[in-house]
């Protein structure tokens with residue numbers, strides 16, 4: 117047994133129909149330490165944390181807190197013992213305020229037994245201030261950004277005096293500045309208050325910034341667990357993937373001369389100002405900028421998801437009036453939305469349903485969908501993109517986060533869109549799959565002559581993949597670079613106000 | 615969590631876990647139905663006499679036809695409270711047409727058309743004016759009954775000379791089985807194929823599971839919703855035809871409370887009020903369960919008033935179970 121272990125999980129097994137999600141997983145976290153957990157999509161990271169929080173009952177194995185085995189690990193019991201899990205897929209009450217969410221179920225009451233809003237908001241502001249988060253306690257959850265929601269969850273954990281806080285891929289939703297802030301908070305809480313953290317991520321760089329130890333999961337098993345000082349990035353990748361990975365981007369596509377998509381003076385009051393750019397055949401154009409700079413809105417405007425106030429969109433030189441996503445798709449313009457859960461996927465439906473829903477015509481004969489054809493088409497994507505799922509008829513909800521994302525991309529590929537607008541395509545996707553997505557985008561452009569516009573918060577992938585890079589700031593384009601030769605510094609300089 | 619662990623026994627082979635669960639649910643319902651039937655036989659052997667069985671079958675058919683339409687609507691996360699009123703209006707209108715000499719085929723087409731128009735009005739309110747389906751169809755529920763009463767002057771309308779010729783639809787037999795049952799079987803089969811095997815069916819599920827994602831995926835959401843309400847309207851019109859034919863009068867009160875029957879049938883059949891889950895097999899079994907249950911209550915000699923209490927309790931229980939299932943998942 118590990119000395120000063122605040123948490124020990126021993127011999128955990130968790131099986132789902134057709135999936136052995138956790139196979140004899142043992143792992144321990146020291147008091148006041150930050151413990152990284154990494155692994156490919158579907159390796160079992162989130163499942164392990166759900167066992168820890170009591171949301172899933174393990175088939176075998178035990179959880180010990182401070183050396184005492186928890187007899188009945190229900191969610192209530194685990195909460196009581198000071199375990200707070202901030203899930204990858206945030207589960208918050210959208211119509212409640214920030215303060216209500218932070219004190220959910222424990223709101224301060226007045227003497228008459230009514231909820232004391234003034235006190236609740238003051239207390240919430242107190243917690244948020246202490247953490248340095250700028251969020252309005254009175255704001256409703258559905259009016260704040262995903263990053264702010266993450267902060268609310270962290271504040272909620274702190275308000276509960278949690279001793280072990282699990283963060284499931286926070287960097288998938290937080291911007292750089294916010295992440296920096298989160299790290300500061302983590303360091304402070306762990307060193308001064310002895311709070312332990314479990315930190316799940318797909319970005320290995322973050323491990324070295326924040327973690328003391330790391331545990332690597334692969335196919336539901338622990339393949340390595342050690343202090344971070346004793347390992348290197350290539351080692352970690354080898355543990356995760358089980359093989360070596362070349363760590364280069366695919367060759368940049370060689371765009372043709374023909375202009376495919378031409379956007380002129382696109383504007384939308386208060387959101388977009390005079391956006392003009394073009395994308396050639398076989399070209400990948402990246403859009404970067406800080407959160408809220410209008411990147412997502414550009415894609416949504418072109419894809420017909422939001423109405424525009426002014427501007428023109430030309431496709432192959434033809435002026436087109438895109439009045440909705442359906443029209444956009446008819447012109448070969450497809451959008452991979454930023455939030456897969458609310459805008460992208462049909463969680464209660466199968467993988468096959470999700471992949472084929474935009475384009476059923478090729479699978480339909482005499483008005484009826486041919487099940488065998490569909491199965492074949494979807495199986496091909498499952499194989500090619502390594503979507504980890506028992507089979508095509510599995511519900512998407514039960515897939516791991518990264519594999520859900522792949523289903524969304526597969527839908528675009530199946531629909532055969534020629535102008536692909538992808539919003540954070542690798543969010544929550546593991547290193548190996550990321551590379552597969554890069555290869556895929558490169559192949560689409562160079563072999564099929566598709567054009568890609570990619571929004572990403574990960575500068576390295578924008579720099580490594582794009583022919584041209586557009587930087588946005590406050591709803592307008594602030595700079596355009598050739599992909600080759602651009603650097604993070606020059607881009608950041610144009611993304612923020614000088 | 616319970617769901618997870620119980621699921622395991624079902625899928626010994628890594629296979630279509632989702633579909634298995636769907637089948638398991640239908641199977642569970644089928645068991646409920648079988649147990650109910652056994653209980654009915656135990657109460658009174660006359661339950662399985664042909665006469666009684668055919669009566670139960672007719673009942674299943676009458677409620678079942680509207681319930682199929684209701685299934686379409688509920689799958690899109692909507693609701694149609696106006697079905698009973700549409701039955702009332704179309705009943706009266708059909709009687710008036712027939713008694714004034716309109717040829718039967720023409721009157722039937724007109725009746726179905728009226729149902730479609732009513733449905734389309736519901737759909738238009740939901741799609742173009744953003745009305746919540748509950749409110750929109752509550753409005754047409756009240757209006758429809760008012761229209762039926764107005765054009766009928768508050769009295770049942772007879773069919774005149776067409777009466778005998780028209781009674782085949784509701785009272786006739788084909789190969790020894792009542793015609794309404796055949797109609798229901800045909801409608802249910804068609805609905806099954808549409809929902810399971812056509813692009814339109816997929817779109818219905820897509821809209822019901824996530825409307826915004828459906829829009830972004832290029833689905834014509836307004837069209838899907840319009841069609842779904844229109845289908846519900848047409849099937850209400852069809853039900854009216856069967857009603858009128860069977861009673862040989864057009865009652866302005868025909869179909870009163872039918873919406874409640876239909877909704878409870880759909881929910882008992884396992885279609886989620888939250889949209890995107892369920893299907894027509896469940897609805898068929900649900901209709902049978904409701905009909906057998908009513909038959910049992912009759913056999914037990916329970917008064918119609920008490921029956922209403924029992925029925926209401928069953929609806930609440932079914933919806934509670936459904937809400938519980940939904941909550942536990944998220």
Ligand SMILES: Nc1ncnc2c1ncn2[C@@H]1O[C@H](COP(=O)(O)OP(=O)(O)OP(=O)(O)O)[C@@H](O)[C@H]1O
Pocket residue numbers: 132133135137155156157158159160161162163164204504505514515516517518519544546618
């Ligand atoms: N409720 C569930 N029912 C069935 N299978 C499930 C369920 N939850 C998770 N799984 C399966 O268990 C495996 C592990 O999933 P998990 O979510 O733990 O992966 P992860 O390591 O968090 O991946 P990611 O990096 O993509 O988030 C996956 O194959 C997933 O499909």
Ligand SMILES: [Mg+2]
Pocket residue numbers: 161162163204284516517518
């Ligand atoms: Mg996960």
